Amino acid sequence: xxxxxxxxxxxxxxxxxxxxxxPVQGGAGISHSLDAELPLQLGYKVFLVHRxxxxxxxxxxxxxxxxxxxxxxxxxxxxxxxxxxxxxxxGVPVVDGKKCFSGVLEGTVEVHGKIQTAKTYFxxxxxxxxxxxxxxxxxxxxxxxxxxGTGRMHxxxxxxxxxxxxxxxxxxxxxxxxxxxxxxxGIRRLHLASVRTTIPLDGLERAFEIPLPPHIKNxxxxxxxxxxxxxxxxxxxx
Numbered sequence: 327x328x329x330x331x332x333x334x335x336x337x338x339x340x341x342x343x344x345x346x347x348x349p350v351q352g353g354a355g356i357s358h359s360l361d362a363e364l365p366l367q368l369g370y371k372v373f374l375v376h377r378x379x380x381x382x383x384x385x386x387x388x389x390x391x392x393x394x395x396x397x398x399x400x401x402x403x404x405x406x407x408x409x410x411x412x413x414x415x416x417g418v419p420v421v422d423g424k425k426c427f428s429g430v431l432e433g434t435v436e437v438h439g440k441i442q443t444a445k446t447y448f449x450x451x452x453x454x455x456x457x458x459x460x461x462x463x464x465x466x467x468x469x470x471x472x473x474x475g476t477g478r479m480h481x482x483x484x485x486x487x488x489x490x491x492x493x494x495x496x497x498x499x500x501x502x503x504x505x506x507x508x509x510x511x512g513i514r515r516l517h518l519a520s521v522r523t524t525i526p527l528d529g530l531e532r533a534f535e536i537p538l539p540p541h542i543k544n545x546x547x548x549x550x551x552x553x554x555x556x557x558x559x560x561x562x563x564x
Contacts, residue, residue, distance in 0.1 A: 328345075328363045329367055330342045330343065330360070330367060333385060333534050334534050337390070337394075338391075338394035338397070339398055339525075340387070340390070341385055341525075342364065342387075343383075343384065344383060344386045346381055346515055346519075347380065347381060347515070348360055348363075350374065350377050350386065360386070360388075361374055364388065370390070372390065373388065373389040373392060374388060374389075375387050375388065375389050375398040376399070376477065377479075381515060381516035381518075382516060382519065382520065383518075383520070383539045384411070384536065384539070385409075385520045385522070385534065385536060387407070387523070401525075401526065406525075406526050407525050408473065408523065408533075409473070409477070410521060410522035410523070411472045411474070411482060411519060411520050412470070412472070412521045412542065413469075413470045413482065413486065413494075413518045413519075414467060414468070414470075414493070414545055415486055415492060415493050415494060416467060416468075416491065416501055417466050417467075418450050418491055419431065420491070427449070428448065430445060430448070430475065431444075431445070431447075431485045431486070431489050433485060435480070435481055435484045437478050437479045442476075443476060444481045444484070445475030445476050446472055446473070446475055446476075446481060446482055447473040447475060448470050448472045448473075449472075450468050450470050451470065453467070453469075453555070454466070454549040454550065454552070454553040454555070455467075455555045456511070456552045456554065457552070459511070460510055463507055464554070465504060467494065468491065480498075480499060483496055483498070483499040483516075483518065484499050492504070493516060493517055493518050494508055494516075496516050497516075511552075512545065515541055517541070517542050517545060519539050521535060521536055521538065522536075
């Protein structure tokens with residue numbers, strides 16, 4: 327049985343640290359999902375109030391009962407819960423034909439055949455230029471912090487790819503040639519994590535944050551070691 331780290335708990339919800347590779351919801355052909363494994367750890371049923379992609383790691387909220395699930399689903403869909411992500415990407419976002427180091431990505435995404443508006447706020451924290459070991463190729467990487475303005479399926483992955491900044495290791499929406507080259511650096515899984523969540527509690531906003539998952543931290547360490555442009559930090563204000 328997979329055991330999950332509990333970040334926060336009250337009478338209504340739990341905030342859980344979901345590892346990469348664990349599906350949130352079970353179904354046909356899906357085993358060891360969080361909604362099946364977590365109840366075995368806790369001893370009671372849990373109710374999903376939002377989702378993370380299987381390959382995305384990080385903070386996931388689950389409810390303890392149906393009433394709490396309805397409440398927290400409304401809070402999340404109403405924008406009362408702030409979800410912040412970290413990502414390692416190829417390049418930096420290109421907005422209106424120019425490289426952009428902070429701002430907002432606005433557009434549409436298709437979800438189950440429906441076109442929906444999507445908005446993601448971002449800030450580029452670091453940029454790295456790295457020569458890929460064993461081949462005559464250089465790649466530009468960036469480390470981004472992102473905040474959801476809307477919560478569409480695969481939103482961050484789709485929008486970053488659309489704005490010329492695909493997430494490293496994204497085999498569905500990313501750049502397949504760059505993903506293949508980046509394997510020489512050990513990049514073999516999606517480099518996206520939900521690292522900070524702010525929720526309303528007792529009339530106040532309370533933030534919960536977790537460290538970067540090991541695969542992202544290790545990649546950033548390696549990119550910093552191989553970076554050919556010296557200082558990688560971006561000082562541009564948000």
